Amino acid sequence: MAVIAPAEAHRPVHDHLKLNRAGLWLFFFSESVLFGLLLTARFYLEGIQREELDQLLGLGITIVLLLSSVTAFTAETAIEHDNRKLANWGLIATIALGVLFAAGVGYEWSIAHFHRDEAFGTLFFTMTGIHASHVISGIGILVLVWVQLLRGRYTSRDHWPIAGAVMYWHFVDVVWVFFYPALYLVN
Amino acid sequence: MAPKLRQIQRTGEQAHKEALTYFHLDTFHDRMRTAAAAEWGVAARSLSLAGQGAQLLHVRHLITAGLLWVVLTAVGELLVVADLYPTVGSHEAQDFDDIFRFLLLLGVPVMTFVFAVLIYAGLQFRIRTAVPTEDGPAMRGQGWFPRAWLAVTGGLAIFVMIYPGLTGLAELQQGDKGASGWGDQEAEVTIKATAFKWQWLFEYPDGTQVSVAAGKELVLPNETSIKFEVNAADVVHSLWIPAFRMKIDAMPGRTTYMTVKPNKLGEFASDQAYRVQCTELCGLDHATMMFPVRVVEPQEFESWLASLNEGGN
Amino acid sequence: MHALKSVAGAAGLGMIGFYLGLGFVAVLRAMLGYPDAWGGEINIVGGYVFGLVGWLMGIGMWGIWIREWFGLKTYQRRAPGWQRYFTFNTDHKVIGIQYLVTFIVVFLLAGLLALGMRLELASSGMQFISHSQYNGAMGLHGILMIAVAVAAVIGGAGNYAVPLMIGADDMAFPRLNALTFWLIPPVAVALLATPFLGGIETGWTAYPPLSTTTNSSQILFDLAIITFGLTSILGGLNFIITIIFMRAPGMTWGRLPIFVWSMFVTSWLAIFFTQGFAVALLMILLDRVAGMAFFSAEAGGDPLLYQHVFWFYSHPAVYIMVLPGFGLALEVISHFSRKPLFAYRYAVGAFLGILGLSGVVWAHHMFTSGMPNYLHGPFLVATELISIPTGLIFLSALGTIWMGKLWLQTPMLFAMAVIFNFACGGVTGIFLADVPTDIHLHDTYFVVAHFHYTIVGGEIFALFAGIYYWFPKMTGRMYNETLAKLHFWWMFIGFNLTFFTMHLPGVKGMNRRVADFPESLDNLNMLVSISGWLLGLSFLVFMYNMINAWIRGPVAEANPWRARTLEWQTTSPPPHENFPEQPVIKGHPYDYGVPGSVHGVFPNSGLAGAPSGSAGGGGQ
Numbered sequence A: 001m002a003v004i005a006p007a008e009a010h011r012p013v014h015d016h017l018k019l020n021r022a023g024l025w026l027f028f029f030s031e032s033v034l035f036g037l038l039l040t041a042r043f044y045l046e047g048i049q050r051e052e053l054d055q056l057l058g059l060g061i062t063i064v065l066l067l068s069s070v071t072a073f074t075a076e077t078a079i080e081h082d083n084r085k086l087a088n089w090g091l092i093a094t095i096a097l098g099v100l101f102a103a104g105v106g107y108e109w110s111i112a113h114f115h116r117d118e119a120f121g122t123l124f125f126t127m128t129g130i131h132a133s134h135v136i137s138g139i140g141i142l143v144l145v146w147v148q149l150l151r152g153r154y155t156s157r158d159h160w161p162i163a164g165a166v167m168y169w170h171f172v173d174v175v176w177v178f179f180y181p182a183l184y185l186v187n
Numbered sequence B: 001m002a003p004k005l006r007q008i009q010r011t012g013e014q015a016h017k018e019a020l021t022y023f024h025l026d027t028f029h030d031r032m033r034t035a036a037a038a039e040w041g042v043a044a045r046s047l048s049l050a051g052q053g054a055q056l057l058h059v060r061h062l063i064t065a066g067l068l069w070v071v072l073t074a075v076g077e078l079l080v081v082a083d084l085y086p087t088v089g090s091h092e093a094q095d096f097d098d099i100f101r102f103l104l105l106l107g108v109p110v111m112t113f114v115f116a117v118l119i120y121a122g123l124q125f126r127i128r129t130a131v132p133t134e135d136g137p138a139m140r141g142q143g144w145f146p147r148a149w150l151a152v153t154g155g156l157a158i159f160v161m162i163y164p165g166l167t168g169l170a171e172l173q174q175g176d177k178g179a180s181g182w183g184d185q186e187a188e189v190t191i192k193a194t195a196f197k198w199q200w201l202f203e204y205p206d207g208t209q210v211s212v213a214a215g216k217e218l219v220l221p222n223e224t225s226i227k228f229e230v231n232a233a234d235v236v237h238s239l240w241i242p243a244f245r246m247k248i249d250a251m252p253g254r255t256t257y258m259t260v261k262p263n264k265l266g267e268f269a270s271d272q273a274y275r276v277q278c279t280e281l282c283g284l285d286h287a288t289m290m291f292p293v294r295v296v297e298p299q300e301f302e303s304w305l306a307s308l309n310e311g312g313n
Numbered sequence C: 001m002h003a004l005k006s007v008a009g010a011a012g013l014g015m016i017g018f019y020l021g022l023g024f025v026a027v028l029r030a031m032l033g034y035p036d037a038w039g040g041e042i043n044i045v046g047g048y049v050f051g052l053v054g055w056l057m058g059i060g061m062w063g064i065w066i067r068e069w070f071g072l073k074t075y076q077r078r079a080p081g082w083q084r085y086f087t088f089n090t091d092h093k094v095i096g097i098q099y100l101v102t103f104i105v106v107f108l109l110a111g112l113l114a115l116g117m118r119l120e121l122a123s124s125g126m127q128f129i130s131h132s133q134y135n136g137a138m139g140l141h142g143i144l145m146i147a148v149a150v151a152a153v154i155g156g157a158g159n160y161a162v163p164l165m166i167g168a169d170d171m172a173f174p175r176l177n178a179l180t181f182w183l184i185p186p187v188a189v190a191l192l193a194t195p196f197l198g199g200i201e202t203g204w205t206a207y208p209p210l211s212t213t214t215n216s217s218q219i220l221f222d223l224a225i226i227t228f229g230l231t232s233i234l235g236g237l238n239f240i241i242t243i244i245f246m247r248a249p250g251m252t253w254g255r256l257p258i259f260v261w262s263m264f265v266t267s268w269l270a271i272f273f274t275q276g277f278a279v280a281l282l283m284i285l286l287d288r289v290a291g292m293a294f295f296s297a298e299a300g301g302d303p304l305l306y307q308h309v310f311w312f313y314s315h316p317a318v319y320i321m322v323l324p325g326f327g328l329a330l331e332v333i334s335h336f337s338r339k340p341l342f343a344y345r346y347a348v349g350a351f352l353g354i355l356g357l358s359g360v361v362w363a364h365h366m367f368t369s370g371m372p373n374y375l376h377g378p379f380l381v382a383t384e385l386i387s388i389p390t391g392l393i394f395l396s397a398l399g400t401i402w403m404g405k406l407w408l409q410t411p412m413l414f415a416m417a418v419i420f421n422f423a424c425g426g427v428t429g430i431f432l433a434d435v436p437t438d439i440h441l442h443d444t445y446f447v448v449a450h451f452h453y454t455i456v457g458g459e460i461f462a463l464f465a466g467i468y469y470w471f472p473k474m475t476g477r478m479y480n481e482t483l484a485k486l487h488f489w490w491m492f493i494g495f496n497l498t499f500f501t502m503h504l505p506g507v508k509g510m511n512r513r514v515a516d517f518p519e520s521l522d523n524l525n526m527l528v529s530i531s532g533w534l535l536g537l538s539f540l541v542f543m544y545n546m547i548n549a550w551i552r553g554p555v556a557e558a559n560p561w562r563a564r565t566l567e568w569q570t571t572s573p574p575p576h577e578n579f580p581e582q583p584v585i586k587g588h589p590y591d592y593g594v595p596g597s598v599h600g601v602f603p604n605s606g607l608a609g610a611p612s613g614s615a616g617g618g619g620q
């Protein structure tokens, strides 16, 4: 019964990394179509109109998310230099900032004066909702990775899970860079 | 070279060796060539288009296959003269039939070209041995032929794109480019059509309405341009009158239109092409979302309208 | 019984997950103060998601994959013999066969539905089934067949053959590959459950507002198809990475077998466009379960938005269906004509051209939708341009056959039929792309005839070419050639009778998706129905031949077709790691008739010294 998957076992490690990395990029490529279509739908239905939103909050969570990309980057470079301690703090900060961002979105939802059964509301809740679901899954992945880091699993030569999770985090961040102006700034 | 029966559980090694027999195809080809040469007393390579005889052979193939193409095309073009269409009930219908025939005229030779090559090759180039004993000539298709093919098909595609495609489109979409519909936006009679699950409500310019409850028949004046302004009350429907060859969807939230000019008297009772048919799947009774049409002379149309109004509608 | 244990256990977990999900959502709703905590469609969504997770964990993802994320040791259930087809097996050959068999069964079921529909359509008036049953059968037939068309060749033939043909030992991500297959059974279950929730009322296209207001089966449709889209995307991703990074040494892009090229291009289509289907259905889902207003015109939404997003996927989807079919047909045609593939570069260029153009033609399905008039022209132009690259496929096929040594075995017959049928399907596409003709033809049986000619005539025939072609490789046994030829001719004649005739009622005024029609069309419909049944019965021959041959057919040679590509240079069936050693590619796969040419060699094997070029016909 208990045998480790053999098909992948005999391939060299670096080869494997390359495949993973390219695969993840392709996944982002595909996901950007999802987000791109949502953006298109947003402009298709509402043109460049938008409802009043809490600008300060919007700007705040955007900064939070951008910052979290910096901390994520820090964590990755740290583990590349076998600096587990810094990697640890980098991940913790990223997770915390991510939670803060999600909470910010949640707060924005609760104070929104429009409803989801009108066009802008539909678009706003869908776009932020789908993005937030990516943030939350990203947080989940980071937590899993962080636990493994604490157990000392990663080294400078073998830390694909951290690298992959951080790549994913950057991607989610970049998506927000497009969503934020489309939802908060145009007009 | 009949398939030998062997144990299915062979060692990888052994089967691998077998596979290699064919893998080095030069060996294989060589053996095939010698076999063929022995059998027919010819060098198999003579077929490789290099020799004079092969050239002649090739020309003969081309001519016979070409003849087959001509014959098939002649048969196929019968479709162009065949009566495939419902009653021509409007000027638009006449245009449609002409364009359709024209596309058939062009499309049939394209199809029959493919058919002719396939059929001819299937009959003439097939091998009669149980397994192949020689290879065909190594034609790679890098010369003028692919370019010519590209030019011909490209030319054809661009041709039909412009005529009857874009020219026909220009005729159908006059005026406002942002509007949604076919034909002139001005017409002598404008009828408002509202689609709902699963029937129609038509309203004439004077306010007269017909529906399954009232009138039960859409009466239209002949040789008069009629504009339908189409709305949907619930889901997407589509207004189609086969005798007119025109259709436009009824979209919730926007008004679409189509203008037609009937050119022939007719009615549903005797000709089922005279019907308004919903052609966009709209749920349970989509199939029965149908309304009879009658085209009458303009004077009769006026009196019909008047009588309908007197009738207390 | 490993097989039974693994599937039954997973199904059990799936059920538990389903009810957990139902309950979880109900509790959430109760906490948020909704009056009817249990009744919403959102409960079904929750149940489906939890059920899906339960099923996947149960079938083996937990053991072989997810445990890793928690730093635990992974393990894999091993099952002997046929039972491995019922486990989370990561061998691409097993997965390919899993796909093929599953989708053949789905194909037969959906075909049976079509035969039921043809029974009702044999004459006007309502005879056997009600309007609602007809609509349900029609929608289910449509979506199941679309699924077959999207996944059977890609998932079946692609998974089986691509790693072999490029000389790899497996796909790049074997576990992901297994996942894409094991996502299919829940999709099938959800779709087959729709009749019990009222039936799919919207056809396969699911236009709103009908689909946002119809019965609850729509929710299962959405969930199933979103999942199905996910498998397409993940599968495409896997193929792209495999083909880019795992080709054998010497397998340059110019030496790639044409089927692999077609899979490569198709995979790009799949990962890029499939999101459109997912987004379109997600919007419907949100309109339904979350009260959103994407498609409600009163609230500022727009039903046309759906059509744009939907066709943004679903037009490229037709090329997702047909390109692997073209690749497969060209592949077979070259080997069975014993000639190099004619104009190989043009064929590759054609695939790339179609890849480029297919994203800008979608609105040709919406010519009568009431979209603004300025959109018609550009989409007409783009649509007709696409016939130019498609024509190059024909150039390649016909050029290869010309002067060849045609070995008319069953795979070749099917491959030639692909070209034959698609000529008709493609040319009728031109009639539809021309707006002036499409106004009348849209949503009539002319369209139905067009797409059966392209999908069935093009792709399904190619699927059968592939099945017969690789059957000896997959099973190690040979089918009965006489029965196979009987199946071919029967199917070919039945198909053309059915669907050629079907154009006529279309032009004459029969709209699609109706259970009833004016009696003036009776004769034509009777003819179509009879031929449809004729066509259907041909598959009995196929089924008998396949089952019989798999159980007791004669043992197949390693290379019964004397073909040159790599998958034939190993045993039938191949060993787990595909090749005894890494093959090295020395030449083009289709160089028939070129003295001294080789495609690939096994450098270390005693038998396989690479012949030097000068050896000419000498070989080793």
Ligand code: HEA
Residues within 6 Å of the ligand: B110, B114, B153, B154, B156, B157, C205, C318, C319, C321, C322, C364, C365, C383, C384, C386, C387, C388, C390, C391, C392, C394, C422, C423, C425, C426, C427, C429, C430, C432, C433, C434, C438, C441, C442, C443, C447, C450, C451, C454, C455, C458, C459
């Ligand atoms: C495998 C599937 C497949 C393929 C490959 C195609 C290929 C094409 N299709 Fe088709 N189509 C469908 C499946 C497919 N289609 C389906 C499923 C629908 C209906 C969906 C629904 O509503 O449910 C549909 C509907 C559909 C419509 C909408 C009809 C309507 O609802 O009103 C249109 C309109 O333009 C169209 C056009 C075309 C064209 C131009 C091609 C071209 O790609 C064809 C190109 C090929 C050739 C032209 C032949 C070969 C070329 C030569 C031999 C060269 C010389 C030829 C010329 C220069 C003309 N198709």
Ligand code: HEA
Residues within 6 Å of the ligand: C105, C107, C108, C109, C110, C111, C112, C114, C115, C117, C118, C121, C138, C139, C141, C142, C143, C145, C146, C148, C149, C202, C203, C204, C205, C448, C452, C455, C456, C460, C498, C511, C512, C513, C514, C515, C532, C533, C535, C536, C537, C538, C539, C540
């Ligand atoms: C791969 C795609 C595919 C295939 C293969 C087929 C195959 C067939 N299709 Fe279909 N069809 C579609 C894709 C396909 N179709 C789509 C996408 C639609 C549009 C739906 C929509 O509008 O939403 C459609 C719609 C459609 C309609 C229009 C319905 C309507 O608009 O009202 C019709 C009508 O005749 C039809 C007929 C047939 C027939 C007779 C076959 C025949 O080829 C079937 C042959 C028969 C079999 C394969 C059955 C054989 C089985 C046995 C012999 C027994 C097996 C036993 C067991 C399983 C135990 N199809």
Ligand code: CUA
Residues within 6 Å of the ligand: B195, B196, B198, B236, B237, B238, B278, B279, B280, B281, B282, B283, B285, B286, B287, B289
């Ligand atoms: Cu109304 Cu169909």
Ligand SMILES: [Cu+2]
Residues within 6 Å of the ligand: C314, C315, C318, C362, C364, C365
């Ligand atoms: Cu299309």
